[in-house]
Amino acid sequence: xxxxxRWFEMAGGYVLDTLDAxxxxxxxxxxxxxxxxxxxVDAHREAIAGLAHAAPRAAPPPALKDRIMREARASRAGGxxxxxxxxxxxxxxxxxxxxDDARVRAGEKGPAGAARGSGPAxxxxxxxxGGQWLxxxxxxxxxxxxxxxxxQIEQRRAxxxxxxxxxxxxxxxxxxxxxxxDSLLSTFLGPDxxxxxxxxxxxxxxxxxxxxxxxxxxxxxAFNLPPAPDGRTYxxxxxxxxDAPVSLGTFQTDANGTVVVQRAAPVGVTFDIGAITxxxxxxxxxxxxxxxxxxxxxxx
Amino acid sequence: MTGPSLHVTDEELVAAMRTGxxxxxxxxxxxxxxxxxxxxxxxxxxxGEADEVVADAFLRLWNTTDYDPRRGSVGAYLAVFVRSRAxxxxxxxxxxGKAEEARAARDxxxxxxxxxxxxxxxxxxxxxxxxxxxxxxxxxTLTDKQRTVIGLAYFGGLTHREIAEELSExxxxxxxxxxxxxxxxxxxxxxxxTST
Numbered sequence: 001x002x003x004x005x006r007w008f009e010m011a012g013g014y015v016l017d018t019l020d021a022x023x024x025x026x027x028x029x030x031x032x033x034x035x036x037x038x039x040x041v042d043a044h045r046e047a048i049a050g051l052a053h054a055a056p057r058a059a060p061p062p063a064l065k066d067r068i069m070r071e072a073r074a075s076r077a078g079g080x081x082x083x084x085x086x087x088x089x090x091x092x093x094x095x096x097x098x099x100d101d102a103r104v105r106a107g108e109k110g111p112a113g114a115a116r117g118s119g120p121a122x123x124x125x126x127x128x129x130g131g132q133w134l135x136x137x138x139x140x141x142x143x144x145x146x147x148x149x150x151x152q153i154e155q156r157r158a159x160x161x162x163x164x165x166x167x168x169x170x171x172x173x174x175x176x177x178x179x180x181x182d183s184l185l186s187t188f189l190g191p192d193x194x195x196x197x198x199x200x201x202x203x204x205x206x207x208x209x210x211x212x213x214x215x216x217x218x219x220x221x222a223f224n225l226p227p228a229p230d231g232r233t234y235x236x237x238x239x240x241x242x243d244a245p246v247s248l249g250t251f252q253t254d255a256n257g258t259v260v261v262q263r264a265a266p267v268g269v270t271f272d273i274g275a276i277t278x279x280x281x282x283x284x285x286x287x288x289x290x291x292x293x294x295x296x297x298x299x300x
Numbered sequence: 301m302t303g304p305s306l307h308v309t310d311e312e313l314v315a316a317m318r319t320g321x322x323x324x325x326x327x328x329x330x331x332x333x334x335x336x337x338x339x340x341x342x343x344x345x346x347x348g349e350a351d352e353v354v355a356d357a358f359l360r361l362w363n364t365t366d367y368d369p370r371r372g373s374v375g376a377y378l379a380v381f382v383r384s385r386a387x388x389x390x391x392x393x394x395x396x397g398k399a400e401e402a403r404a405a406r407d408x409x410x411x412x413x414x415x416x417x418x419x420x421x422x423x424x425x426x427x428x429x430x431x432x433x434x435x436x437x438x439x440x441t442l443t444d445k446q447r448t449v450i451g452l453a454y455f456g457g458l459t460h461r462e463i464a465e466e467l468s469e470x471x472x473x474x475x476x477x478x479x480x481x482x483x484x485x486x487x488x489x490x491x492x493x494t495s496t
Contacts, residue, residue, distance in 0.1 A: 012482025049376035055342035
């Protein structure tokens, strides 16, 4: 990339092929490392291609199409495509076919000279000799007309459109989930959030509670905590000073021992301690077992 | 089942052509052959030579993957290719001393006719396509001098230096005119060459 406007000012002359050899060589060196300049060249190329419309109309002879189709068929049938492709490189017309006097003087046809001069390229000629019956078969395919091709393409286009709809739906779903995650993160990473890291004497499991006092929401996360047995559940408690524990709700972990759940938090209260016990399904008014995860609230 | 009246885009035709679908090449030929043949004739002034470069263009499109749809339209690819090939041929004729053939490329009155008629006689052509109308509009943004130098470069293949000699003007002036004219064209009609 460059900020040197000189190159951009030369782009039109490059595409028109009016630069002298030295200018052209310098420009092409710059082009190799400057994608913005490449885009400028492409834009100019589109523009000057339109100048073709200024040429007085001349209809090509009908035989020309027959010749091109015949040679195309022969080249494809004889495998000339691979031969051409392997030696052609990937240059675009202005770069590949520009003013190259030395090449022309030497009689070289260059990468674009496949069918130049007195007839088709050697590869095409070889293919033609060996592919007569294939050409006839291909001619029958051509005789089917463009309508059938249009139908094939339309079917493919319809399939792609369906795939696009499905992909869009997946993207929408992903975007929704990301938005929810973003909302969650902003809720529990704010300045009004207090946290409690709950752990037992034998690690793991562990749990972490995020409590946003401004929004009165709470996020409970636990890891390596096997699901409570049938008929049992986990219950979270908040304890302030010597008061009785206050239930902050029940939860269950998944098969991986994980839970991430958001819920409403009580308003107008603060706690010093957080704790988790195992209780009968539905929870208890007060703990019926000893807490196995305990921690203090910090922050806020 | 959908009928054959469906419009198939150039991109779809190119993709189909690259799978070996000859009907796609045929369709692309039908769309662009007249435009690029007209261009070849305006430069070469010889039907046989024009046949060769047009055949070159379509066979190259068929036989190689040089054309990159990400970098522009297939119409632009064909037009740029044909112009370049045709100008190469004109230059060869010049070197070979075939003055009569090469004369066309240095004859400003002949070369500028296409551009001049667009600029000065906009009503002459009875059936101009949309692209032609946009071309008229785009060329209308250029000064006469800018049209002249771009016409000499585009249809005649002359370099800055050759144009300066042809018009007996400083080369810096020619460069400036081409630069400014091309920027106007780029901005005024960023269109693609379409079917006729």
